[in-house]
Amino acid sequence: MMRQYELVERVQRYKPDVDEALLNKAYVYAMQKHGYQRRASGDPYFSHPLEVAAILTELNLDESTIAAALLHDTIEDTTATRDEIDVLFGPEIGQLVEGLTKLKKLDLVSKKAEQAENLRKLLLAISQDVRVLLVKMADRLHNMRTLHHVPTHKRLRIAEETMDIYAPLAGRMGMQDMRDELEELAFRYINPEAFHTVxxxxxxxxxxxxxxxxxxxxxxxxxxxxxxxxxxxxxxxxxxxxxxxxxxxxxxxxxxxxxxxxxxxxxxxxxxxxxxxxxxxxxxxxxxxxxxxxxxxxxxxxxxxxxxxxxxxxxxxxxxxxxxxxxxxxxxxxxxxHSLYKDFGSNPNGAGHQISKDTNSYAWLRRTIEALSEGDNPEDFLENTKLELFQDQVFCFTPKGRLIALPRGASPIDFAYAVHTDVGDTCVGAKVNGRIMPLMTELKNGDEVEIIRSKAQVPPAAWESVVVTGKARSAIRRATRNAIRKQYSGLGARILERAFERAGKDYSKEALKPVLHRLARKDVEDVLAAVGRGELSSRDVLHAVYPDYRDERVTQTQKPREEGWFNLRNAAGMLFQIPGRSSRRGRRRKNGDAREEGQNGALPIRGVSGDLPVRFAPEGAVPGDRIVGILQPGSGITIYPIQSPSLTAYDDQSDRWIDVRWDIDENNTERFPARISVTAINEPGSLAEIAQTIASNDANIHNLSMARTAPDFTEMMFDLEVWDLKHLNRLISQLKEAVCVSNARRVNG
Missing domain, CATH: 3.30.460.10 (Beta Polymerase, domain 2)
Incomplete structure (x- = not known):
């Protein structure tokens, strides 16, 4: 094991004015703290930080970094504390050691999450002082050199982690010699047969x-x-x-x-x-x-x-x-x-310099740190960081000549997000070398890329599967989450407005702020989104704001008819009629009538591209139908035609029924789903004739299934897209007139 004076001599070779007292103190302190601890090889544990320090002397690093290398495991593996190190060695070295300390006692769901959190902390520490990276790399290099002493079942995991993260990270920061050795050592354990052959x-x-x-x-x-x-x-x-x-x-x-x-x-x-x-x-x-x-x-x-x-x-x-x-x-x-150093004027030890951040190596690191601030979950962050680490690069230019480095295989979407997140979020097109090109175009070295933007654009979720940079992928996920959250919060706000109005209470976002703790939500938007997703009932919000409010759930508002009808208001304040002895179908018919009378208080539905999280039931619904909305927790509202038998499943869940109405303007360009059944003669050309009739009526076939119902007949189930109820009825009438068709009808569930 190296002696104190040998370590000092190593540093003196390139820094004659070395602070010997600092190195001696760090040497003795680390040796005492590690005491009788042993490594897997049986060697004294202190031999490891000493070897890490020796590796760093080969890089001609300052004595503060060498001292941090000697101390880098003390907080994690001994009784040493950050405060104690700050007092003895100064806050500069304390910060370096803290940056190298792994996360402990975290309730993490997986080893992958733990690995991601450690990488997060390491990169954040590197962004403050690059010497953290240098010590960490030397630490990993010595661990890999002695990996043969580690139990067999751990070797592969450590080698794969080195190959996945630390070797590419060394390459990204320009440390090619270290990268080569890390890769060679990891290769030895990941694929020993191939390693020995090559x-x-x-x-x-x-x-x-x-x-x-x-x-x-x-x-x-x-x-x-x-x-x-x-x-x-x-x-x-x-x-x-x-x-x-x-x-x-x-x-x-x-x-x-x-x-x-x-x-x-x-x-x-x-x-x-x-x-x-x-x-x-x-x-x-x-x-x-x-x-x-x-x-x-x-x-x-x-x-x-x-x-x-x-x-x-x-x-x-x-x-x-x-x-x-x-x-x-x-x-x-x-x-x-890099020999660009900045003195720490207030450093009490008079030792230590920091490598300047004004280098290109920090460009990638700064982008990665931006991703950290956006709050991606650990697994996403780890995945995106690996994407950035592994890719070869192409170099493209903005119209003003700014150089943008991207992974090979990148598209103009990646380019837009590399320029700025706002540019990516508003990207609708691109010119490559002066020509308008598809957004999926693979960029090549030297391409000049101009991004065409629109403030009305929201990045499609499908972009996530085509981009190759971690920054673009994170930003698209984030924009998608925000768009969905905005839809749910809008729905939640409308539900609460109507619930408070029915209760005769004043509603405002300001009224929700004092009761956030009761609702276990951090802000008002969280409350609205939770109501919109069905995770939080409007009744709970109403009672949180007005604790003394008494909700009379069932009130008789009219004389009983011979069928015994009663009005019921659900948790959102929506009106329903409950029959005494009538059939469910009759109930729904009257229910539809009641809804039609109160259309002004219903939520407007424009289709799946509107501003509410809406989808349609399998049988579909088209403008002209009487409709009802069912709140699906986590999925928004599902729209059913009022006559759908599927609604029987929700008869005892009144708080999920939402009053809705169509709100379609004259310039609507969106079709709506409907399902029809066509019984046709089983002969050649029948399907072609039916499909031609559907096409000539400007309807679109979305899906088709067929079943033989008799030797001479086949039942065809069509999922169509039509404009409205009149359009659908006209189409069904024309299908009935076809020679090959025995019957055509709409399917309502």
Whole structure:
């Protein structure tokens, strides 16, 4: 195990004025707190934070980060507290350690939810100080290096979590060396057979190609010497996981891979990068489609380099990366390589700097943090974050030249949400390179995208299945939830208005605010939405606002008829007539009459595209029908024709009956559902003749089922879409006149 002085010496190599006292104090404190704790390997537990600190010294990090690495498990696994660490080491280090502490004692429903919550907290902490990420990555790297000591049943889960989250996160933040090692270690446990096979093949290939590699390195060195470009040439071999992933995704055999070996050209300046590129392309042919300039258009993780593939010496393909020394350092170490520091003037220790947030690496992180603030549930957040982590990128531009980086496969909808959530929510069309294109168009590198907007637009829920970015998916879900909530709250408000009016009480949203605690809702909109969804009865709201109100549920308002009719007001104050001895069908007929008399107090129904959460019963209902609404908890209102036998199921649930009426304007463009039964002669052409009659009457067939009722007859059940009752009756009359039709009738349940 490393000694105190060895750790201090490591930091002194790159920071001669290191605060030795701080490191010594953190070393001793962590060792004492962890005491006799042991790791799965049997080693003292303190060896783990010490190794994490050692990994960070390789990244040349400041002593505050090294101290945080030594202390990173103390709050979680020992008796140490945040307050104690703040007192001993200062709030800066305390904040770093707190950011690394896992969530504990949470009532979470699944391991996936726990993983998502930990990722949430980690990313929020990273947004405040990127050094949290660096310590976390070093922590995960050492855990993966010692994973063979962990019980077998835990290894796969930890390896998959590393492959799913931590390795891609390292890549997103530009830490390619760390990403490569994390992926290789995880690959070893996720698919050990493939790992050993690929590793052996790569070792054999390296041995057999040493001569070719030396030849290419020599040829490039001579070329740069001739063009007076001061350059260093280094060869590299693809990592096992990269090779395996490419074989899997592109269905290639090992022998078909042409880019297992690549060469890196390191120069002093950006000008030298382009001079080196010119020399290479003048000497050897470039492979078309294999040139990328990430210097003029850097990746979001600050990666900058020129990529090209040539047909080089011995006529083999050679993949080249050309970059400066600074670019190479950023490519290997990502955010840890940035030398932009800000002093903490008030830091009592005089130690510690914070890496600047003014880097492209933070662009993705800022978008992810925006998603956190929108309150997505843990599983959605985890899913969306993985989407963002894994995707390759394309680079598109706004008409004003702003660069927007998107995952490969992104559409203009993703682009709109990447610009701003409001732009995505109001998007109705897009121009790609000046031409109006479908919103599902897959964008390509260099596309200029202009979004066409409308304030009246609400993003369709179906968009969620076609977008590829987590931000777009979250925003669409949120907009859909808000639209549904708005519908339910509107319905709830109308129900409460009528309930209070029937009770002779004044209704207002202000009156609901003082009683929210009684209704167990956090705001008025929650109350309205709950009433609209049927989760909260209007009677409960009425009694919460007016505790002394007495609701006389059944009142006799007229002399009994010979059939014994009584009026009943439901919880929403809606009027119903209950028969004494009459049949249910008679009750509903009179019920319909009563409703027609009181139409002005009923909820207006325009169809499924109106402003209320409405759907129709299976048998349908059309303008002209007498209708009734049944409140379905969680689904809004289901509209039935008053004569539907299905209503018998709700005879004893009066509080679910809602008074409704049609409110269709002359310019209506929406059809309504109706079901008809047609008994036809069983002969060729019957169905075609019936379908032609339906089409010629401007009706639409939505669904069809058929059953043989007799040897010579078939009953056909049509679900149609028609304009209104007159339209439906006219259609049924014409069907009855058809030669092949024995009978046609409307089905009411």
């Amino acid at each position: 590793t052996e093949r790569l070792a054999d290939l390296l041995e057999s190609n040493r001569g070719v590699i030396k030849e290419i390195e020599g040829a490039l060195a001579e070329l740069f010497k001739a063009y007076e470009v001061d350059a260093t040439v280094k060869s590299r071999q693809k990592k096992p996981w990269s090779v395996f992933r490419k074989m899997e995704t592109k269905a290639l055999s090992f022998e078909q891979l042409s880019d297992i070996f690549g060469f890196r050209v390191i120069v002093d300046t950006v000008d030298d990068c382009y001079r080196a590129l010119g020399a290479i392309h003048k000497t050897w042919s470039m492979v078309p489609g294999r040139f990328k300039d990430y210097i003029s258009t850097p990746k979001q993780n600050d990666y900058r380099s020129i990529h090209t593939t040539i047909v080089g010496p011995s006529r083999q393909r050679v993949e080249l990366q050309i970059r400066t020394h600074e670019m190479d350092r950023v490519a290997e170490y990502g955010v840890a390589a």
